[in-house]
Amino acid sequence: MKKLTLIFVSLSFIAGLSISLTANDKTAGKCMVCHMEISAGLYHQWNNSEHALHNVTCYDCHGADKKEIDSFLHEGTYIATLVTPKDCGRCHTKEADETGMSYHAKAGQILESADAYLAHVAGGHPAAISGCESCHGSKVEIDPKSPNRLTAESWPNSGIGRINPDGSKGSCNACHTRHGFDKSQARQPETCGKCHLGPDHPQKEIYEESKHGNVYFTNVDKMNLDADRWVVGEDYYAAPTCATCHISATRTQQPSHDVGGRISWTLRPPISKHKDNWQHKREKMKDVCQSCHGLTFIDGHYRQFDGLVNLYNEKFARPAGEITGILKKNNSFENPAAFSNKIEWIYWEIWHHEGRRARHGAAMMGPDYTWWHGIYDVAQHFYFKFIPEVRKTGDKEAITYIDNMLRNDPMHRWMSQSTDELKKAIRSGEIQKIYEKLFTPEVGSE
Numbered sequence: 001m002k003k004l005t006l007i008f009v010s011l012s013f014i015a016g017l018s019i020s021l022t023a024n025d026k027t028a029g030k031c032m033v034c035h036m037e038i039s040a041g042l043y044h045q046w047n048n049s050e051h052a053l054h055n056v057t058c059y060d061c062h063g064a065d066k067k068e069i070d071s072f073l074h075e076g077t078y079i080a081t082l083v084t085p086k087d088c089g090r091c092h093t094k095e096a097d098e099t100g101m102s103y104h105a106k107a108g109q110i111l112e113s114a115d116a117y118l119a120h121v122a123g124g125h126p127a128a129i130s131g132c133e134s135c136h137g138s139k140v141e142i143d144p145k146s147p148n149r150l151t152a153e154s155w156p157n158s159g160i161g162r163i164n165p166d167g168s169k170g171s172c173n174a175c176h177t178r179h180g181f182d183k184s185q186a187r188q189p190e191t192c193g194k195c196h197l198g199p200d201h202p203q204k205e206i207y208e209e210s211k212h213g214n215v216y217f218t219n220v221d222k223m224n225l226d227a228d229r230w231v232v233g234e235d236y237y238a239a240p241t242c243a244t245c246h247i248s249a250t251r252t253q254q255p256s257h258d259v260g261g262r263i264s265w266t267l268r269p270p271i272s273k274h275k276d277n278w279q280h281k282r283e284k285m286k287d288v289c290q291s292c293h294g295l296t297f298i299d300g301h302y303r304q305f306d307g308l309v310n311l312y313n314e315k316f317a318r319p320a321g322e323i324t325g326i327l328k329k330n331n332s333f334e335n336p337a338a339f340s341n342k343i344e345w346i347y348w349e350i351w352h353h354e355g356r357r358a359r360h361g362a363a364m365m366g367p368d369y370t371w372w373h374g375i376y377d378v379a380q381h382f383y384f385k386f387i388p389e390v391r392k393t394g395d396k397e398a399i400t401y402i403d404n405m406l407r408n409d410p411m412h413r414w415m416s417q418s419t420d421e422l423k424k425a426i427r428s429g430e431i432q433k434i435y436e437k438l439f440t441p442e443v444g445s446e
């Protein structure tokens with residue numbers, strides 16, 4: 001079916017069978033005939049896509065009005081190279097609106113962040129372009145002297161929150177790789193893995209480690225990824241992917257491009273906070289789990305997850321943040337600029353790398369990230385890098401804070417006790433009791 005239609009469409013363009021073709025169709029025909037020669041791979045990606053099947057042509061996406069800021073004359077026709085969410089939204093309104101509302105659409109607004117400061121001072125502009133902006137999105141600028149009018153510094157770019165000249169945010173091909181624009185491809189974890197990996201947000205690695213990832217990779221052929229409708233529990237059941245939990249349909253939920261809709265915590269900041277309306281969002285995620293698990297099992301998972309987030313918040317993040325605040329207030333750093341002192345890097349890595357890894361590991365069932373790449377690193381660096389470095393500054397207020405904490409906080413008192421005493425307390429369950437209050441979601445909320 002698909003092949004036949006395509007052959008007809010292509011042949012009719014090539015042979016110039018103009019009986020029922022509009023001016024647009026003729027223009028589009030020229031694009032295809034020429035580009036079939038000069039960029040055959042690109043042409044075939046398109047020709048095998050749902051778009052070609054439905055007669056959505058080069059010109060439908062790239063055609064532009066002369067007045068558009070990024071349009072230029074190309075082989076006698078005004079076109080634009082960029083095809084933004086606004087352009088796709090002409091035909092896919094729901095997906096474009098949801099993407100625009102999502103946290104993804106905000107990802108290009110990072111210039112004021114500590115990360116961006118660090119990239120620009122400790123790194124340098126080229127690193128910000130090929131690094132940060134490749135994931136987050138550039139602000140695409142127009143260069144009247146360039147052949148395609150986009151500056152080489154700002155494009156190519158397919159960052160998730162790219163700021164487009166038409167005011168729209170993002171690039172749909174961050175997930176729907178061009179020119180196939182395939183939804184089955186976007187359902188697979190590799191798609192998200194371009195950005196969701198590495199030392200500060202290893203979601204891809206955690207997924208690969210988890211039972212969910214194990215089962216997925218050993219059963220890819222049973223995932224029914226090409227299905228038009230992809231309802232978990234009905235159209236497939238072997239394993240969930242990133243898209244299953246964060247985007248795709250359940251028996252009671254439509255798919256949504258607003259990726260934050262099922263998340264109750266934000267695990268990104270130094271101290272985790274609940275998202276607004278978090279109970280409702282959590283219920284939506286639990287509804288996904290319920291396609292494959294029982295409610296007691298799911299509630300158990302969330303209890304363990306909340307316990308870990310609160311442990312990180314209360315035992316390490318809060319004191320480390322308060323101590324850093326004291327040093328800042330008292331001007332106790334050696335050098336003036338932010339990130340020009342070793343201790344600032346140590347604190348940064350505790351929350352931004354190790355602390356996030358621990359939280360993400362617990363959220364998505366990756367035990368190695370929760371402990372060995374997570375809380376283990378947090379604890380070692382808190383006790384044996386951060387605290388010694390604070391003591392070196394000689395700041396009396398900060399040192400008193402630390403001494404008090406190590407003496408009086410039951411979670412930190414262990415350092416001055418005997419090993420035998422501590423082992424006895426572990427066996428009797430006394431030590432575990434210290435952490436009992438952490439197993440409710442409310443502890444860390446603010």
Ligand code: HEC
Pocket residue numbers: 027028030031032034035038058059062063074075077079080081147148
């Ligand atoms: C006669 C041949 C020909 C025709 C007809 C043609 N193109 Fe091209 N197109 C080219 C060539 C050559 C390039 C430059 C290729 C390169 O840089 O490798 C190009 C580049 C492009 C680019 C990239 C522009 C940039 O530099 O960013 C786009 C997008 C494009 N064409 C779309 C179209 C569309 C849409 C049509 C139909 C309206 C079309 N082309 C018609 C030959 C053609």
Ligand code: HEC
Pocket residue numbers: 031032035042043046051056057058059060061062081082083084157158171173178179181
């Ligand atoms: C469904 C919409 C759509 C269709 C149909 C489409 N394109 Fe594109 N094209 C895009 C998107 C999206 C990009 C990426 C531009 C951006 O960064 O915004 C792109 C980029 C390009 C580029 C520049 C990028 C590169 O890899 O060099 C060329 C050239 C191009 N398209 C040519 C074509 C041609 C020729 C056709 C028809 C055979 C076509 N496109 C059909 C959406 C489309």
Ligand code: HEC
Pocket residue numbers: 050051054056060061083084087088089090091092172173176181182183184
């Ligand atoms: C001129 C209208 C039009 C434009 C513009 C358009 N599309 Fe489509 N798109 C369609 C049609 C028609 C289909 C096939 C029917 C359907 O699935 O809705 C489709 C299907 C899709 C699919 C599903 C493919 C699959 O595997 O089933 C995706 C994903 C998609 N488009 C993404 C995009 C993106 C991203 C853009 C912009 C770069 C875009 N479309 C621009 C009309 C359009």
Ligand code: HEC
Pocket residue numbers: 110113114115116117118119128131132133134135136194195196197198201267268269
């Ligand atoms: C490999 C892709 C990638 C690179 C490179 C990257 N980031 Fe990110 N960044 C992400 C992802 C993914 C998240 C969200 C992680 C999460 O939700 O757990 C994120 C989160 C952030 C946040 C937190 C946003 C918030 O609301 O809390 C900031 C700020 C940020 N990045 C800035 C930067 C800067 C600046 C750079 C360059 C120095 C950079 N990032 C490099 C992918 C990347």
Ligand code: HEC
Pocket residue numbers: 085088089092095096097099104171172173174175176183186187228229230243247248249255257259
């Ligand atoms: C974060 C990744 C991501 C981005 C960015 C993204 N999509 Fe999707 N999209 C998906 C996934 C995953 C699916 C498959 C959902 C499912 O399982 O049915 C999908 C499905 C679709 C479909 C098919 C809908 C259907 O019911 O058949 C269309 C059309 C679509 N996306 C258009 C867009 C457009 C337009 C944009 C940009 C405004 C966009 N997408 C951006 C991940 C993404």
Ligand code: HEC
Pocket residue numbers: 103104105106107108134135136158159160174175186191192193194195196242243246247259260261263266
């Ligand atoms: C091109 C890079 C990129 C891709 C691909 C990508 N993301 Fe993201 N994602 C980000 C960035 C960057 C952020 C953080 C946004 C910010 O800083 O504003 C983020 C944030 C998120 C969030 C947190 C939302 C919230 O409200 O807190 C979720 C969930 C998410 N992404 C899921 C996904 C899934 C699932 C996929 C694949 C289907 C995916 N992402 C593909 C870059 C990407």
Ligand code: HEC
Pocket residue numbers: 189192193196203204205207212240241242243244245246262263264265266267268282285360363364
């Ligand atoms: C089995 C379901 C499931 C799968 C599969 C899954 N996640 Fe998650 N994800 C979750 C849960 C549960 C949370 C925590 C939700 C909460 O805060 O209530 C989460 C949280 C997140 C966050 C928010 C992190 C933050 O810093 O705030 C991002 C981003 C994310 N996931 C991306 C991904 C990506 C990318 C993949 C695939 C590589 C993936 N997830 C696979 C269930 C899943």
Ligand code: HEC
Pocket residue numbers: 210211212215232233236237238239240244245285286288289290291292293298301365
């Ligand atoms: C498409 C089905 C499916 C969905 C949806 C799903 N899971 Fe699973 N889950 C599985 C399978 C299969 C296993 C492996 C069972 C085994 O080890 O015997 C599993 C295992 C687990 C485990 C045990 C991990 C381990 O290492 O033993 C936990 C915890 C879990 N899932 C929680 C969740 C949560 C929470 C959600 C929703 C956010 C969820 N799952 C969504 C299929 C699913």
